[in-house]
Amino acid sequence: MTSPQPAPPQLERRQALVDVRLFMQRRSAVVGAVIMIVMLLVVLFGPLIAPYSPSIPDYAHILAPPSLKHLMGTDEFGRDILSRILWGARLSLAVGFIGAFASAILGTPIGLATAYYGGWFDDIVMRIVDIILSFPGILLAIGVIAILGPGLQNVIITIIVFGVPMFARIVRGSAISIKDLEYIEAARAGGATNSRILYQHMLRNLVGPITVQLTLQMANAILVASSLGFLGFGAQPPTPEWGAMLAEGRMFLTIAPWVDIFPGVCIFLAVLGFNMVGDGLNDMLDPRLRR
Amino acid sequence: MAAYFLRRVLQIIPTIFGVSVLAFLFVHAIPGNPAIFLAGPNASTATIHALTVQFGLDKPLAVQYWYFLINAVHGDFGKSLGDGQPVLRIIGYHFMPTVELAFFGLGLAVVIGILAGIASAVRRNTSLDYTVMTLSMMGVSFPAFWLAMMLIALFAVHFHLLPSGGDQGWKSFILPVISLGTSGAASIARFTRQSMVTTLTSDYVRTGRAKGLRESILIFKHAFKNALGPIITIIGIQFGFLLGGAVVVEVVYAWPGLGNLLITSVEMRNYPVIQTLLLLFALEFILASLLVDVAYALVNPRVRYD
Numbered sequence: 283m284t285s286p287q288p289a290p291p292q293l294e295r296r297q298a299l300v301d302v303r304l305f306m307q308r309r310s311a312v313v314g315a316v317i318m319i320v321m322l323l324v325v326l327f328g329p330l331i332a333p334y335s336p337s338i339p340d341y342a343h344i345l346a347p348p349s350l351k352h353l354m355g356t357d358e359f360g361r362d363i364l365s366r367i368l369w370g371a372r373l374s375l376a377v378g379f380i381g382a383f384a385s386a387i388l389g390t391p392i393g394l395a396t397a398y399y400g401g402w403f404d405d406i407v408m409r410i411v412d413i414i415l416s417f418p419g420i421l422l423a424i425g426v427i428a429i430l431g432p433g434l435q436n437v438i439i440t441i442i443v444f445g446v447p448m449f450a451r452i453v454r455g456s457a458i459s460i461k462d463l464e465y466i467e468a469a470r471a472g473g474a475t476n477s478r479i480l481y482q483h484m485l486r487n488l489v490g491p492i493t494v495q496l497t498l499q500m501a502n503a504i505l506v507a508s509s510l511g512f513l514g515f516g517a518q519p520p521t522p523e524w525g526a527m528l529a530e531g532r533m534f535l536t537i538a539p540w541v542d543i544f545p546g547v548c549i550f551l552a553v554l555g556f557n558m559v560g561d562g563l564n565d566m567l568d569p570r571l572r573r
Numbered sequence: 574m575a576a577y578f579l580r581r582v583l584q585i586i587p588t589i590f591g592v593s594v595l596a597f598l599f600v601h602a603i604p605g606n607p608a609i610f611l612a613g614p615n616a617s618t619a620t621i622h623a624l625t626v627q628f629g630l631d632k633p634l635a636v637q638y639w640y641f642l643i644n645a646v647h648g649d650f651g652k653s654l655g656d657g658q659p660v661l662r663i664i665g666y667h668f669m670p671t672v673e674l675a676f677f678g679l680g681l682a683v684v685i686g687i688l689a690g691i692a693s694a695v696r697r698n699t700s701l702d703y704t705v706m707t708l709s710m711m712g713v714s715f716p717a718f719w720l721a722m723m724l725i726a727l728f729a730v731h732f733h734l735l736p737s738g739g740d741q742g743w744k745s746f747i748l749p750v751i752s753l754g755t756s757g758a759a760s761i762a763r764f765t766r767q768s769m770v771t772t773l774t775s776d777y778v779r780t781g782r783a784k785g786l787r788e789s790i791l792i793f794k795h796a797f798k799n800a801l802g803p804i805i806t807i808i809g810i811q812f813g814f815l816l817g818g819a820v821v822v823e824v825v826y827a828w829p830g831l832g833n834l835l836i837t838s839v840e841m842r843n844y845p846v847i848q849t850l851l852l853l854f855a856l857e858f859i860l861a862s863l864l865v866d867v868a869y870a871l872v873n874p875r876v877r878y879d
Contacts, residue, residue, distance in 0.1 A: 413591035420817035546719035554714035
């Protein structure tokens with residue numbers, strides 16, 4: 283009984299999320315976190331440090347290549363691309379944040395409830411989830427846009443339409459794996475109500491997988507939003523949303539590639555940052571991958 | 574095996590039913606009378622009324638759905654707005670280019686992804702592994718349309734090596750296929766590595782090594798065969814992403830496929846075409862999932878007893 287056994291994996295799992303040291307050991311996760319922080323700073327202070335207006339045309343400097351005056355060059359209206367990117371960060375990233383958070387807030391209770399109650403309720407809800415997720419992500423988004431019309435607000439709605447079932451499915455999966463554990467049974471035996479078990483005991487232990495999914499969902503939401511912007515279904519020109527900037531700049535790919543390079547790099551970096559952090563968190567939470 | 578297959582086929586029927594209901598409701602979710610946009614922008618009141626009666630739009634929803642289903646089973650998905658051609662014929666024109674693109678894109682993703690993933694797992698924690706994993710992390714983060722634009726700028730505009738768009742001969746396939754396959758290859762590489770690391774460190778591989786089996790036999794016959802299950806699953810999921818990615822990639826390369834058709838139809842508010850395309854894409858995805866499950870059962874006999 284007293285043999286020095288290693289700690290059970292459950293304990294290790296719960297500590298992992300708050301273990302900053304473990305996170306710092308993963309170089310890619312740290313790089314991702316740095317990118318995320320830079321992006322956040324740009325969202326907060328971008329317009330303040332932008333050297334030019336994002337919208338006022340300057341016809342004397344149309345399609346100027348990158349220079350000291352315009353670090354990322356100018357577009358077909360002579361607008362400074364760096365300034366537009368700094369302003370547009372709010373739109374491109376906000377869509378990701380809002381879409382992913384709203385999906386988590388709506389999808390998590392559904393996943394928890396289906397796992398906990400099971401039965402016909404679970405069957406029906408999960409069947410609906412299967413049906414919605416039978417439409418490949420961006421195609422569902424385009425379908426919803428076809429109904430609602432283009433616009434940034436509708437892009438957020440499409441992301442939520444796809445994100446909620448995704449969260450419900452993942453939270454349900456994780457919740458099923460813990461709902462028969464002894465401490466849940468103990469709570470029930472101790473007279474805890476259903477809602478107390480769900481929120482106090484189960485939700486707390488699912489914070490890890492939910493955080494991972496939230497981070498990856500943000501990456502995905504930014505990709506979908508920029509793709510919709512590029513297709514002309516999201517933010518409309520002259521809004522400096524990054525995907526919409528690429529749609530405008532597409533015509534100048536042959537003569538002024540910088541118009542297309544920099545907004546794309548920003549989308550790529552934002553998505554990369556969230557993916558790296560999500561991946562790092564995922565590895566930390568999964569003891570099997572620690573080798 | 575046959576019983577498992579049959580059960581799995583029966584299981585997708587409710588999903589297909591649900592997807593058809595959703596596609597049916599799609600037209601009804603648009604504000605206003607469906608007959609007005611079915612008739613097109615310049616239709617007279619009489620035409621709208623005729624369409625209302627023809628499609629039974631004055632009947633209860635359930636009855637309308639029944640008509641929709643019966644027509645769909647007979648291959649009648651309505652007429653395209655504007656030119657009035659049957660929707661199915663229009664989709665037929667655009668079908669093969671997308672199938673070809675998806676086929677080569679998935680092929681590229683599977684071949685590169687599996688090879689890179691195996692190499693990474695075998696040479697775990699070496700610089701090769703780090704390089705593959707870094708590249709694959711970047712690969713899943715590229716917006717496909719932007720990668721497509723950058724490839725055009727580099728190979729079509731700068732080096733004049735490849736055409737920048739259209740479907741003219743094998744050369745025009747190269748850039749779209751790379752744009753489409755990159756993220757899939759990256760995803761498959763990551764899952765292959767993960768799955769292979771698990772099997773390569775398992776007892777049976779260690780035993781095989783102890784008894785002197787050749788390393789290549791160990792890797793491909795023992796480790797890879799057992800790692801195949803999760804890899805097949807991710808390939809199935811990638812197929813769905815691929816269909817979505819094809820839409821934006823087709824737009825960038827002016828590819829005459831279903832993706833381009835979908836975007837033009839949304840812009841023109843050609844709802845019958847959009848409806849049928851959504852249904853078609855969902856059915857393809859469901860079919861792909863079915864194939865994946867069957868393939869999974871073939872490589873992993875244990876699941877058949879579940």
